[in-house]
Amino acid sequence: MSGKAGRRPSRPALAKLMSCFSLSVRTSSFVCPLDDLNFTAANLGGNLNISISRGFYLDPPNLCTHSLLNLLSTIPGSLRAPETQPRFIIVTSMAATSESQGALPLILKPLYYAVLPATLADKLGMERVLSHCAGWSWSFKDEPSNDILPQSWQSTPRLPSQGELKNVVIVRPAVLTDGESRGDEAGTTGKAPYRTKKDMIMGSAYRVSRKDVAHFVVEEVLPNWSEWEGSGVVLAY
Secondary structure (H helix, E strand, C coil): CCHHHHCCCCHHHHHHHHHCCEEECCCCEEECCCCCCCEEEECCCCEEEEECCCEEEEECCCHHHHHHHHHHHCCCHHHCCCCCCCEEEEECCCCCCHHHHHCCCHHHHHHHHHHCHHHHHHHHHHHHHHHHHHCCCCCCCCCCCCCCCCCCHHHCCCCCCCCCCCCEEEEEECEEECCCCHHHHHHHHCCCCCEEECCCCCCCCCEEEHHHHHHHHHHHHCCCHHHHCCEEEEEEC
16 A cells, blocks of 8 residues: 555545445436546445345346446447546455455355345446456456346447456455544554455455545545556455
């Protein structure tokens, strides 16, 4: 992490960042009014339900993935060239793949395996779409199911072709909490507020607050874009 992680983030910037998470469930679209910052962030999800026959399930099951497909397919032609593309910061999960789930701390496995498999399946769909559009190799054995991504998803009209999307960072947080931002306090304690790793796997990764995800985006990723561009970053305390 760079030394800028401890600075107090701009409140207007954080307010704008949080406004990115406004979703229209009916249209599976979302708005991110960050023209001055030139980036888009996404962290969406369907309603988590439970039934005797299905266990925990999402309705709809692929809201995150479908919204991302819609977003990428509606990039204007004027913003598709590498030099004009906006910066995309997409929030998924540190446990989107079976490999990363296998590395989870033992105490978290019941939560992820029993309660969150539907949520993680949707995050896997996001990861698969981003990997294709950014031209990253897909080295994981997992493939999204057809209820997350149809077999013909790569031919979605106007979806960026393989490798066309250049300015991408994926943030993969641990279990999200509503706690305070340690990043706001780092300047007084001198300690790193959270850990980061450019990988799907981080040992002893338990949780991180939503406020610190915002702190990481505003104070670390944006001002140090060249350091993070083209990577997937696990974020945890």
